[in-house]
Structures are given as structure tokens and as C-alpha cells.
Amino acid sequence: MAQxxxxxxxxxxxxxxxxxxxxxxxxxxDAILSALELLQLLHDRGVLDLLxxxxxxxxxxxxxLTSAVDNPESLRAIRNFVxxxxxxxxxxxxxxxxxVQTVEVGAEREKARRAPGLxxxxxxxxxxxxxxxxxxxxxxxxxxxxxx
Numbered sequence: 001m002a003q004x005x006x007x008x009x010x011x012x013x014x015x016x017x018x019x020x021x022x023x024x025x026x027x028x029x030d031a032i033l034s035a036l037e038l039l040q041l042l043h044d045r046g047v048l049d050l051l052x053x054x055x056x057x058x059x060x061x062x063x064x065l066t067s068a069v070d071n072p073e074s075l076r077a078i079r080n081f082v083x084x085x086x087x088x089x090x091x092x093x094x095x096x097x098x099x100v101q102t103v104e105v106g107a108e109r110e111k112a113r114r115a116p117g118l119x120x121x122x123x124x125x126x127x128x129x130x131x132x133x134x135x136x137x138x139x140x141x142x143x144x145x146x147x148x
Contacts, residue, residue: 025032042048054061068074088096116124124130 039048069078125134
């Protein structure tokens with residue numbers, strides 16, 4: 001049967017390691033200064049205090065998070081968030097930008113005049129672009145209906 005190791009001899013640092021440690025501050029002065037600036041920014045913003053508190057809380061923090069997530073509503077919310085993230089990632093930025101600009105311009109235009117009449121709206125439905133948009137909206141409605 002195998003016997004446990006009673007002691008492990010300490011690692012012997014060679015003279016080369018000591019030399020590298022002495023030369024490191026001169027060699028990496030820019031990186032060290034940059035790291036210190038980052039550390040100061042994290043301290044100024046309170047991030048270090050937050051991290052220290054999180055590490056200090058340890059198991060209590062993990063227990064609180066798991067109890068908050070351990071219900072069907074939280075799991076559904078997380079799944080929905082992931083699905084919405086995938087959905088928005090699939091939309092080309094140019095399309096979303098076009099939609100945002102159209103909504104902004106349309107809202108400003110409609111504020112400046114009276115609401116269009118029903119016949120005007122029906123005329124606009126004849127355009128091919130409107131019919132494409134309505135088809136997409138109907139697809140969305142059908143999929144919501146299937147999900148209910």
C-alpha cells in the first residue's frame with residue numbers, strides 16, 4: 001500500500017531567479033505604472049471595496065445568489081434574457097439603425113400635424129414596404145399565438 005509523503009523539500013530558487021526579480025522593475029516599469037494607475041482607478045470608483053466585500057462574504061453571497069435564482073421565474077427570466085440577446089445579436093446594426101431613425105423622424109412628423117385619417121392609412125398600406133412590415137408583424141403575432 002502507498003505511504004503518504006511526510007514532507008516535501010522546499011523549492012530552491014537559483015541565483016538566476018533572484019537576478020530576474022531584481023531586474024523586473026526596470027524592465028517592466030511602464031507595465032507596472034499602468035497597473036498602478038488601473039489599481040488607483042478601481043479604488044477611486046469603489047470597485048476594490050466591492051470586490052473585497054464580495055470575497056469577504058464568501059459562502060453567504062453564493063447562498064444568497066443561489067436562493068434568488070432557485071425558482072422558476074428567475075430561470076425563465078435568465079432564459080428569456082439569453083434568447084433576447086441572441087435575437088438582438090442577429091439583427092444587423094444597419095437595420096436597427098434604420099428602424100430607430102424612422103421612428104424618430106415619424107414621431108417628429110406626426111407631432112407637427114394632425115393624425116392621419118383612416119383612408120390615408122389604408123392608402124399607405126398599398127405600398128410594398130408597408131406590406132412587408134405587416135407580414136413580419138403578422139408572423140410575430142402568429143408565433144406569439146402558438147406560444148400561448
